[in-house]
Structures are given as structure tokens and as C-alpha cells.
Amino acid sequence: MTAAAVVIGVGNRWRRDDAAGLEVIDALRERVDDDVALVESDGEPTRLLDAFELAPTVIMVDAVVTGSATGTVHRFADNELPNQMGIGQSSHLVQLVETIELGKLLGKLPNGLVLIGIEATDFDNGEGMTDPVVAGVDAAIEAVLAEVVG
Amino acid sequence: MTSEVRQIDVDYIARVEGEGEMHVKVVDGVIEDVQFGIFEPPRFYEAFMEGRPFSEAPDITARICGICPVAYQMSSVHAMEYAFGMSVTGQLRSLRRLLYCGEWIESHILHMFLLHAPDFLGYESAVHMAADHKDVVELGLRLKKAGNAIVTVVGGREIHPINVKVGGFYRVPTKKELETLVPELEWARDAAMDTIRLVSGFTFPNVEQDFEFVSLSHPLEYPFNEGRIVSNKGLDIAVSEWNDFFLEEHVERSNALHSRIRERGAYHVGPLARYALNFDKLTPAARDIALEVGLGPVELNPFKSIIVRGVETLYAIEEALRIIDQYEEPASPAVEPNIHAGVGHGASEAPRGMLYHRYEVDGNGRILKAQIVPPTAQNQLTIEDDLRVVLEDSLELPDDELTWLLEQSIRNYDPCISCATHFLTLNIERISTK
Numbered sequence: 001m002t003a004a005a006v007v008i009g010v011g012n013r014w015r016r017d018d019a020a021g022l023e024v025i026d027a028l029r030e031r032v033d034d035d036v037a038l039v040e041s042d043g044e045p046t047r048l049l050d051a052f053e054l055a056p057t058v059i060m061v062d063a064v065v066t067g068s069a070t071g072t073v074h075r076f077a078d079n080e081l082p083n084q085m086g087i088g089q090s091s092h093l094v095q096l097v098e099t100i101e102l103g104k105l106l107g108k109l110p111n112g113l114v115l116i117g118i119e120a121t122d123f124d125n126g127e128g129m130t131d132p133v134v135a136g137v138d139a140a141i142e143a144v145l146a147e148v149v150g
Numbered sequence: 151m152t153s154e155v156r157q158i159d160v161d162y163i164a165r166v167e168g169e170g171e172m173h174v175k176v177v178d179g180v181i182e183d184v185q186f187g188i189f190e191p192p193r194f195y196e197a198f199m200e201g202r203p204f205s206e207a208p209d210i211t212a213r214i215c216g217i218c219p220v221a222y223q224m225s226s227v228h229a230m231e232y233a234f235g236m237s238v239t240g241q242l243r244s245l246r247r248l249l250y251c252g253e254w255i256e257s258h259i260l261h262m263f264l265l266h267a268p269d270f271l272g273y274e275s276a277v278h279m280a281a282d283h284k285d286v287v288e289l290g291l292r293l294k295k296a297g298n299a300i301v302t303v304v305g306g307r308e309i310h311p312i313n314v315k316v317g318g319f320y321r322v323p324t325k326k327e328l329e330t331l332v333p334e335l336e337w338a339r340d341a342a343m344d345t346i347r348l349v350s351g352f353t354f355p356n357v358e359q360d361f362e363f364v365s366l367s368h369p370l371e372y373p374f375n376e377g378r379i380v381s382n383k384g385l386d387i388a389v390s391e392w393n394d395f396f397l398e399e400h401v402e403r404s405n406a407l408h409s410r411i412r413e414r415g416a417y418h419v420g421p422l423a424r425y426a427l428n429f430d431k432l433t434p435a436a437r438d439i440a441l442e443v444g445l446g447p448v449e450l451n452p453f454k455s456i457i458v459r460g461v462e463t464l465y466a467i468e469e470a471l472r473i474i475d476q477y478e479e480p481a482s483p484a485v486e487p488n489i490h491a492g493v494g495h496g497a498s499e500a501p502r503g504m505l506y507h508r509y510e511v512d513g514n515g516r517i518l519k520a521q522i523v524p525p526t527a528q529n530q531l532t533i534e535d536d537l538r539v540v541l542e543d544s545l546e547l548p549d550d551e552l553t554w555l556l557e558q559s560i561r562n563y564d565p566c567i568s569c570a571t572h573f574l575t576l577n578i579e580r581i582s583t584k
Contacts, residue, residue, distance in 0.1 A: 044260075046256075046294045046298070050295070098277050101277045102280055105281060
């Protein structure tokens with residue numbers, strides 16, 4: 001473990017607003033020092049578990065839907081995330097929150113994790129985020145930097 | 151917990167691309183309707199590729215699925231190579247098989263350990279299972295990493311490999327790079343055997359169906375990239391004949407096209423099909439352990455697909471070791487295509503079953519038309535048949551146990567939510583008219 005912090009952007013660039021987490025990672029490449037590891041993820045659980053081990057401070061960035069205004073940036077500690085566990089959530093992928101729980105159980109997140117969420121609305125096929133989410137990405141970059149530096 | 155935060159669930163479901171649902175209707179104890187609906191086929195990608203250069207097909211289609219990008223790349227490059235009348239041989243062909251080995255290991259292990267095993271062990275999720283069986287989860291994660299490592303070295307990076315092109319690769323690995331994979335693969339070979347013995351000890355519902363199994367078949371090897379399309383009921387056709395023998399139908403309840411064999415109906419693609427049709431092409435160790443744990447050379451119980459995935463994982467590990475051992479760096483990383491107008495067909499064996507691609511390209515190599523038939527769409531009718539059989543045997547169960555069993559039945563097929571659907575709204579309607 002050489003990095004001080006790892007920032008993991010989760011998303012899909014071909015699903016409109018879902019690109020938000022990855023856009024944050026793109027922008028951070030110019031903004032952070034070498035001791036901050038940047039990881040892109042499509043949410044696949046086992047690689048996320050590997051990414052958790054890259055640094056003691058783990059920050060995840062993803063598009064979320066909570067019902068607030070589109071583009072709103074949220075901050076959740078891992079213990080503030082909803083419990084999504086249960087059968088039927090997914091036939092194929094382990095959910096993100098489940099993966100975080102798994103990471104904790106396996107001792108991969110000794111210091112917990114912070115999720116920066118960007119409120120999103122459009123998950124349709126295609127490229128290009130909605131305007132409020134583009135603005136939300138800018139705010140999320142600052143939020144991540146505050147976590148990393150702070 | 152506030153209701154505001156709870157709604158994040160919906161977001162994550164949306165993020166994983168697509169949605170599916172199952173609907174079961176039982177009237178006075180009689181099954182009236184069973185529907186397993188997939189809502190998101192890769193039609194967007196088919197349309198999106200029109201007008202793009204042939205060379206972009208592998209990378210665009212790789213985006214359809216985060217779990218099986220290699221399958222999409224392979225079916226697309228083979229289809230383009232067919233259109234241009236070329237074939238890729240020797241070490242380049244072996245490297246493609248090696249890349250596919252990595253994907254099978256990753257995908258099968260993810261499904262077996264994190265998604266399917268909890269069903270059998272009575273846990274609601276991998277997290278619940280991990281609390282009691284940390285060792286098992288850690289074994290699975292380490293095995294999967296052995297597959298990830300192959301995809302990273304050959305594919306160029308871990309997710310959405312970018313190194314595959316029509317004619318070969320952008321860059322080929324050195325012998326040294328491949329040899330770094332060997333120690334972990336040797337460990338994985340033993341771990342896969344332990345895994346097969348472990349999962350074969352699960353309790354399996356006693357369900358068998360007279361499936362029509364369909365897979366590629368090659369005279370010399372267990373199929374990844376090449377072969378004829380065969381079935382256990384007499385089908386034996388060239389890949390280019392797919393549309394003559396199979397039919398994609400629109401079904402009202404689902405955006406996905408359901409595939410059927412013309413004038414015959416449902417068929418089954420995936421591990422059970424490959425295994426039944428290619429048992430003699432497995433490595434001796436894979437064959438031996440399959441028989442040791444009680445599989446026959448043909449397995450008709452879909453719940454035992456978890457064991458067959460283990461056997462295929464062992465095969466993929468041994469095949470990877472063989473390819474690495476015999477590898478010599480090829481003089482050139484790719485064969486240059488001679489571009490001309492044409493129609494190309496490609497089929498390869500994605501972890502969850504045969505994936506068919508067809509392209510029409512013009513004289514400049516631009517894509518005029520694309521057709522992609524993912525394995526989950528092909529299995530959809532068979533999954534519904536399985537659900538009906540399971541229901542008939544288990545109607546007396548309360549809704550929650552029945553739901554569990556039906557979901558487990560669907561998971562037998564490792565349905566691809568990334569390329570076909572996400573899960574799962576389940577609706578059991580019991581009507582009593584008396």
C-alpha cells in the first residue's frame with residue numbers, strides 16, 4: 001500500500017449521467033498528487049474489493065438517485081448507506097453497498113469509506129450527461145479534494 | 151434510516167444497466183402463466199454501430215458487458231474476419247484462447263462464489279455468507295484474481311480490454327509477461343479442484359429437462375472461438391447459417407428478442423450445453439473430477455450448472471497453462487485485413503453461452519448493419535420452461551421460499567444483466583376463485 005488515499009469512480013460512460021463518477025476521476029488526474037490513487041470502476045465487486053486495498057483512505061464517487069435536485073452532491077459515510085442486502089437485488093452483480101459491506105467483513109476497509117454521490121436522472125443509452133450533472137461533477141471534484149486534502 | 155437514503159437502491163439498480171422481472175400467475179393452484187422478461191437487449195449498440203468503421207466493432211461491443219467483454223470482442227472480430235475472408239492462426243489464435251480462458255475464470259468464479267453459492271447455502275447474499283464462510287469467499291476472490299491477471303496481461307487492462315483488434319492484437323505479450331501468470335495459475339488448478347468438490351456437496355433440487363443443448367463444437371478443442379453450431383438433437387450447421395436455423399422473435403412483455411430454433415422452439419446455451427456436447431474435449435483432469443463428483447458426461451439438472459462451471463474453470467486454467475507453456479512471441483501482433491464489402495458471421499462461447507454476431511460492411515469497411523444475439527436472450531424461453539417445471543413441483547411452498555427457489559432457478563443460467571437485463575421484480579399472483 002503506497003498511496004495515502006484512493007478515489008474510485010464508478011459508472012458507465014455510455015449511460016448518460018451514470019458517467020459522473022468517471023468524469024470526476026478524469027478531472028482529478030490533473031488535480032491530485034501521486035500519493036492519491038485513481039481507479040475507474042464499472043461496479044464489478046471483486047475489482048472494487050481489490051481497489052479498497054490500495055490506500056487507507058477510500059473515497060468512492062458515483063451517480064445516485066435520492067430524490068433531491070439533479071446535480072446535488074451528497075456525502076455519505078459507509079454507515080449512512082442503506083442496507084440493500086437481500087435476495088433478488090441482482091442476479092449477476094453484487095450491489096455496491098453489499099460490496100462495501102463485504103469489504104468491511106474481509107478487513108479491507110479498516111478506516112471505512114466515504115461515498116460522494118451526484119444526484120442524477122438520465123440513465124438512458126448514449127453519451128453526454130445532463131447539464132445539472134455536469135455542474136454536479138464540478139462540485140463533486142471539490143468535495144473529493146476536501147476529503148483527500150482535509 | 152431515512153426514506154430518502156433508501157431510494158439509492160433504485161439508483162444502483164439503474165446503474166447496472168437494464169431491468170428484468172418475473173411474473174408468475176397461479177389460479178386455484180394451477181400455473182396459468184410464467185413470464186421471465188428481459189427489458190434491455192443491446193439494440194442500442196446495433197443501431198449505434200451503423201456507419202462506424204469495422205475496426206471499432208470490438209471496442210464498442212465490449213462495452214455491452216462488463217463481465218464478458220472478451221466474448222463480445224471475439225465474436226465481433228471473427229465476424230469481421232469472416233467478412234474479409236481472412237483467418238487468424240498460430241500463436242495469435244492461441245492468445246485469443248488464452249484471453250478467453252481469463253474471462254471464463256473471472257466470470258464463472260464470480261457467479262459461483264458470490265451469486266450462486268449463497269442460494270445453495272441458504273444465505274441471502276454473499277455478505278451474509280462471508281460472515282460465516284470467510285475462507286470460502288477469500289478462496290473465490292483469489293481464484294478470480296488469477297483470471298483477472300490473464301485479461302490484464304493479454305487484454306491490455308482489467309476492465310474493457312482494449313488490446314483486441316480485427317486480425318489479432320495491437321500488442322502481443324512477451325513470453326516473460328505470460329510466465330509471471332504461471333505460479334498463481336498452478337495454485338488455481340488445485341483450488342479449482344477443491345471448489346468443484348465443495349460445490350458438488352450442495353443439495354440440488356431434483357429437476358431435469360429434456361433440453362436441446364446448443365454450442366459450438368470444434369474437432370480438436372473445447373470451444374471458445376471456433377467451430378460448427380451443433381445440438382444434441384441433430385443440429386449441425388456453419389455459424390454463417392445461424393439466421394437460417396434460428397429465429398429472433400419479439401415478445402410483447404419484453405424488449406428483448408427471444409430466440410428459438412425454427413419449427414422446434416426453446417434451446418439451451420451455456421456451460422451445461424458446452425459440457426454435454428464437448429465432454430471428450432475437456433482435459434483428462436477435468437473429465438476425471440467431473441465423473442468423480444457424480445456428473446455424467448451429459449448433465450440435465452440445471453441446478454448442477456454450478457458444478458459444471460467449476461469443471462469449465464478447471465479446464466480454462468489448464469488450457470491457459472498449456473498455451474503459456476507453448477507460447478512463442480509471434481513476428482507480428484496482427485494480420486492486416488484486406489477490406490472489401492461483405493457479410494460476416496461470428497460466434498464464440500461467452501461464459502454464459504454462445505454469442506452470435508453478424509455484420510454487413512461496405513467497400514470502405516463501414517458497418518451497414520449489425521446483429522448481436524446474446525446468450526441470455528437465447529436462454530430466455532428455456533428459463534421460463536425451467537421455472538414452470540420448478541413451480542409444478544413446489545407450489546405448496548410459501549411465497550418467500552418459492553421466490554427464493556425461482557430466483558435460484560434463474561441464476562442457474564447466470565443471466566447477463568449487463569448485456570440483457572438487470573434484476574429482479576418478482577410477482578407471484580395467487581388467485582382463488584372458490
